[in-house]
Amino acid sequence: MWNSKDIYFVSDSTGILATNLGHAMIRQFPEVSFHEERFPFILSREEAEKTLAYILQHSGGRRPIIFSTIMDREIRRIFDHPEVELFDVFEAFLKRLEDSLETKALRVPGFSRQIDNITMAKRVEAIHFSLEHDDGVRSNEADEAEAILLGVSRTGKTPVCVYLATQMGLKAANFPLTAEYLREYKLPEPLRRNARRSVGLTTTPELLHNVREKRYPNSSYAKLATCRKEIKQAEQIFHTYNIPVISTAGRSIEEIATQVTQELGISRKPSDK
Structure with missing residues (x-):
């Protein structure tokens, strides 16, 4: 061998x-x-x-x-x-x-790779949209999104949105479930209105702890207990609004993005050779 x-x-x-x-x-x-x-x-x-x-x-x-x-x-x-x-x-x-x-x-x-000008224009528009609607920015414009990713901090929302835009030409926005929403187990009205176009991202408490610990060592934010609590609260919110959930643990960005499109019933656009 x-x-x-x-x-x-x-x-x-x-x-x-x-x-x-x-x-x-x-x-x-x-x-x-x-x-x-x-x-x-x-x-x-x-x-x-x-x-x-x-x-x-x-x-x-x-x-x-x-x-x-x-x-x-x-x-x-x-x-x-x-x-x-x-x-x-x-x-x-x-x-x-x-x-x-x-x-x-x-x-x-x-x-x-030989795509027409209209397709290219849509791809560029999707990229701009995703960058402008990252991390909860302009969430009042959620009606324009083709895919909305929800989750607590550091569950991979931004890179998956970027992939959806750059590789699949989809207008993807993401929204972080911060303490305000976790504590009250609710979503803001624009996201409640668009729950059918939303997917929740989750992971294991251990993996989330490791990721957060590297960025903010010894912080309350990175504690395993905090991670465990936030994940449980987020998953309860997903259940409340009947939002499908995808675990990002051990999966590549491409795998997660593909499952997002499957959950939302969106046809995946072909990638470059």
């Missing part, structure tokens, strides 16, 4: 797809240590040959693994080298899909 492996993600676009797919697979092998590098926008034979030379030089004959989403067959073929293990995403699936659909694919690099 290999104790460590070099992993390279090569793409003629951003490399996001190759990286995400590779990560999903290598995480199934926690006993192996991986060294990772990404090489995006490989658009010529010269760039491919230079990249392969780098990989071979730095891997020292240890048969590195390459995850590729390169469309051009000639460029892709350069990485099909006897000293590497090539996992070719498109070669594995695209030809089979062509046969299934009885037509030819475009095979255009980065085509999923």
